[in-house]
Amino acid sequence: MDRKEHIAIFTTASLPWMTGTAVNPLFRAAYLSKDGERKITLVIPWLSLKDQKLVYPKNTTFSSPSEQESYIRQWLHERIAFISGFDIRFYPGKFAVDKRSILPVGDITEIIPDEEADIAVLEEPEHLTWFHHGKSWKTKFRLVIGIIHTNYLEYVKREKNGRFQAFLLKYVNSWVVSIYCHKVIRLSAATQDYRRSIICNVHGVNPKFLEIGKKKFEQQHSSNQASAKVAYYIGKMIWSKGYEELLKLLHDHQKKLAGLEFDLYGSGEDSDQVKEAAKKLKLTVRVHSGRDHADPLFHNYKVFLNPSTTDVVCTTTAEALAMGKIVVCANHPSNDFFKQFPNCRTYDDGNGFVEATLKALNEEPAPLTDAQRHELSWEAATERFLRVSELNQVFARNLDKNPSKIFASTSLNLQKNMEDTSAYFHYVALGFETTRRAFGAIPGSLHPDEEQCKELGLATHMGRGGSIKISD
Structure with a gap:
């Protein structure tokens, strides 16, 4: 017994x-x-x-x-x-x-x-x-x-x-x-x-991302801030992981998003096709190889884009929120858990995506409360x-x-x-x-x-x- x-x-x-x-x-x-x-x-x-x-x-x-x-x-x-x-x-x-x-x-x-x-x-x-x-x-x-x-x-x-x-x-x-x-x-x-x-x-969320978020808010006025006009996305580079949706949104709304820059990070079977599609856009869209999301390279980005509708609960979205970033994601059941956080911005269509992205790039993220950090934690x-x-x-x-x-x-x-x-x-x-x-x-x-x-x-x-x- x-x-x-x-x-x-x-x-x-x-x-x-x-x-x-x-x-x-x-x-x-x-x-x-x-x-x-x-x-x-x-x-x-x-x-x-x-x-x-x-x-x-x-x-x-x-x-x-x-x-x-x-x-x-x-x-x-x-x-x-x-x-x-x-x-x-x-x-x-x-x-x-x-x-x-x-x-x-x-x-x-x-x-x-x-x-x-x-x-x-x-x-x-x-x-x-x-x-x-x-x-x-x-x-x-x-x-x-x-x-x-x-x-x-x-x-x-x-x-x-x-x-x-x-x-x-x-x-x-x-x-x-x-x-x-x-x-x-x-x-x-x-x-x-x-x-x-x-x-x-x-x-x-991996505790490392919560630690990054805490340090980021302590160093809010660091001199090496990334440009407020740059947003990023990270995920396995296959079309079904959100890249198809994202590149279509960028293509359809190039004029409204003119002057903004986008960095995409990932490795996968469709990497070459994603790079070719990005080159055809009039926007500045840089495609990079996959990296660990905890890499210091990502610390100074303010806005994370996630248009995927194939995820169940997207790990990188949770990580971005834990790091104190503003997340722009689809109004989709996979993102229901994230809607409780003030830095989560959802959209229903292309115009909503543009509006949410422009607003996020011109605002500062809200600091996470202790209760919000706990809700993201493995505890x-x-x-x-x-x-x-x-x-x-x-x-x-x-x-x-x-x-x-x-x-x-x-x-x-x-x-x-x-x-x-x-x-x-x-x-x-x-x-x-x-x-x-x-x-x-x-x-x-x-x-x-x-x-x-x-x-x-x-x-x-x-x-x-x-x-x-x-x-x-």
Whole structure:
């Protein structure tokens, strides 16, 4: 009875890939473990060398999971002011080039031993369960919480035959999330709706950005202020990340914005096309390679533009607000959380964008109050997460589960319970290579290959208890 509850946080990416599902679950693990009341394990993908070269920036690669863990912990140590007490474990993953995503290989529920399987937090539950073949998450864990990070439907709509693909994906997402999650947290209303879901932003801001904001207001009259007529945007340089909307706004309103300058920062597949489009504008639009948003280069910008409508809760918008900048963003559900801050200015159309941008460039940002800084912090995000997930209540209950079975029911309950039946159908369908390929899985992803088994210290096929634990 004295055993601490165990929370396993599974996510779809890991540093040094600077994506939201690599960074935010890492901070969540650190802050949930801060008070020492719970045992926290962060479960992240391990990629073989050939996939690391495709995913990780600046030719960063790792020869072992322990080497990557050291990198991750060092990165975190430089950003938080306390010693984090969580574990890190790795599951086999493969990079799907067509989806630009890391997908799990094998039954990753087995990374956590049955005796520790209290609570699972699935960061991007649809992504983690599309091709899942193994024990039902709800049978393995007392409580499974899904956190919806990504507006997949909006991305898919922009592809060829996107409307039809989005229609199918909507139902697949609803299916796998409902059969594998007890609770669902949507970061904003910009995500697909799900049964048993609640909307709550359970993400915070890297503490470094709040520190930058404090120092900036202390040095408000610094002599090296950037020009008040320069605004900037930072994001992965692909059209769907806001660049299409931004360049169209600048193109359509060149006369009204004459004399202003815009700096765009990012790296990505569409960098060359973005640069070409920017050159055709009569405005001064400079396109730069991607950088860390905390770089001193950004400290003296006053106005941050974010026209994206594909985000769920934009991390760079939160960072800009934390640094004390005025943010001009679309009046869109993804930005609802930010509207409470006085430096957030929203617009509904092109004329509104021009008006908000001109006004922001001619005003000074309002200083953040202590309460506003707290609302942006990971401390507040953790409080929100604990409140909406009701973890304490769940752990107190003696929920019935039988870890020795793949599913909670085998015969009578299976026939009566549509959810168990659906989960069983998913289990059977995803157990065949041809079916998996039809669903869009990576070839050979039913079990980890020999290379990954060797790298992770697994048996030829990942069996019960065959996970690797990287100790502190």
